[in-house]
Amino acid sequence: MHFLKDRGYALPSSEVTPQATYHSRRDLLKLLATGAAGATLTAWAAREALAQTATARPNKLAALPGARSTIAGGMTMEKLTPYADLTSYNNFYEFGTDKSDPGQNAHTLKTRPWTVAIEGEVKKPKVYDIDELIKLSTLEERIYRLRCVEGWSMVIPWVGYSLAELIKRVEPTGNAKYIEFVTLADAKTMPYVGSRVLDWPYVEGLRIDEAMHPLALLAFGLYGEVLPNQNGAPVRAVVPWKYGFKSGKSIVKIRFTEKEPRTSWVKAGPGEYGFYSNVNPNVDHPRWSQATERRIGEDGLFQKKRPTLMFNGYEAQVGQLYAGMDLKKFF
Ligand SMILES: Nc1nc2c(c(=O)[nH]1)N[C@H]1C(S)=C(S)[C@@H](COP(=O)(O)O)O[C@H]1N2
Numbered sequence: 001m002h003f004l005k006d007r008g009y010a011l012p013s014s015e016v017t018p019q020a021t022y023h024s025r026r027d028l029l030k031l032l033a034t035g036a037a038g039a040t041l042t043a044w045a046a047r048e049a050l051a052q053t054a055t056a057r058p059n060k061l062a063a064l065p066g067a068r069s070t071i072a073g074g075m076t077m078e079k080l081t082p083y084a085d086l087t088s089y090n091n092f093y094e095f096g097t098d099k100s101d102p103g104q105n106a107h108t109l110k111t112r113p114w115t116v117a118i119e120g121e122v123k124k125p126k127v128y129d130i131d132e133l134i135k136l137s138t139l140e141e142r143i144y145r146l147r148c149v150e151g152w153s154m155v156i157p158w159v160g161y162s163l164a165e166l167i168k169r170v171e172p173t174g175n176a177k178y179i180e181f182v183t184l185a186d187a188k189t190m191p192y193v194g195s196r197v198l199d200w201p202y203v204e205g206l207r208i209d210e211a212m213h214p215l216a217l218l219a220f221g222l223y224g225e226v227l228p229n230q231n232g233a234p235v236r237a238v239v240p241w242k243y244g245f246k247s248g249k250s251i252v253k254i255r256f257t258e259k260e261p262r263t264s265w266v267k268a269g270p271g272e273y274g275f276y277s278n279v280n281p282n283v284d285h286p287r288w289s290q291a292t293e294r295r296i297g298e299d300g301l302f303q304k305k306r307p308t309l310m311f312n313g314y315e316a317q318v319g320q321l322y323a324g325m326d327l328k329k330f331f
């Protein structure tokens with residue numbers, strides 16, 4: 001994936017973009033042209049200037065209905081992680097376990113046709129075509145920190161809408177206590193599906209109130225363009241107050257359940273990875289500290305690391321979800 005190297009995050013042009021990528025991005029741009037996300041487009045046009053400083057970012061984004069201050073508080077003015085870094089340093093084990101593997105291997109992922117099935121404890125189960133899902137609500141650009149459990153972090157300008165928008169439309173039943181994300185496991189296009197690193201498909205989950213929190217994002221793009229394959233095209237979750245592995249990539253199914261989902265990482269190491277996995281500098285991973293982090297593309301390997309913030313800096317927004325819970329027990 002070299003198509004943006006020389007253009008940074010400018011909007012694409014057909015000469016520098018492989019045909020397949022261009023088609024999907026053109027669809028996103030077409031959607032924007034209909035006015036569905038006009039304000040966002042304005043912000044995107046100004047991206048180049050903004051990203052240079054990343055401090056003078058004007059408030060141009062559409063507010064979420066009823067959650068304006070929550071979302072504004074969830075944004076960060078920190079410097080954005082360069083596009084080249086966040087597309088070449090990834091965790092996407094279906095394409096290999098080295099950080100550089102997804103960027104090199106994920107071109108085999110086919111993101112059209114693509115459907116996302118909504119199943120389980122909902123009154124309106126439905127199989128959404130990805131292009132229908134993109135149009136379900138107004139796309140917004142949201143800058144979130146992503147903190148990996150391994151101790152590195154990035155700041156990414158995602159494009160999507162609150163997961164709550166989808167959840168409300170499918171009408172969960174009274175039994176829906178959790179939501180499970182099932183992601184693609186296609187051995188034909190994903191070379192490491194079948195390897196023993198994880199139990200495939202990659203499954204993640206949230207408690208329903210966590211999933212309903214306006215900060216929880218269903219993302220279709222970043223830096224104003226559709227998601228690069230290695231970042232979880234064509235649709236992924238982004239749960240910014242949790243360790244990165246909770247944000248499942250390339251989702252094909254969303255199930256509403258009564259019981260806590262059995263997630264891939266909890267199955268792989270129940271003593272190391274908990275269901276909640278909220279970013280918490282006070283609860284160490286059994287094999288390493290979680291107190292500090294290294295910002296990809298910014299902090300050198302030998303530089304002093306920056307302190308990790310409770311709930312990844314989103315405590316004011318999400319702390320209430322865990323009132324009264326022992327976060328050492330429910331890690
Ligand atoms: N399907 C799937 N989703 C996944 C992973 C994965 O291996 N497979 N890795 C997770 C981990 S550990 C992290 S840190 C984030 C990384 O997202 P990014 O590459 O866009 O930064 O994706 C998460 N989602």
Ligand SMILES: [Mo]
Binds near residue numbers: 091147148149244245
């Ligand atoms: Mo991660």
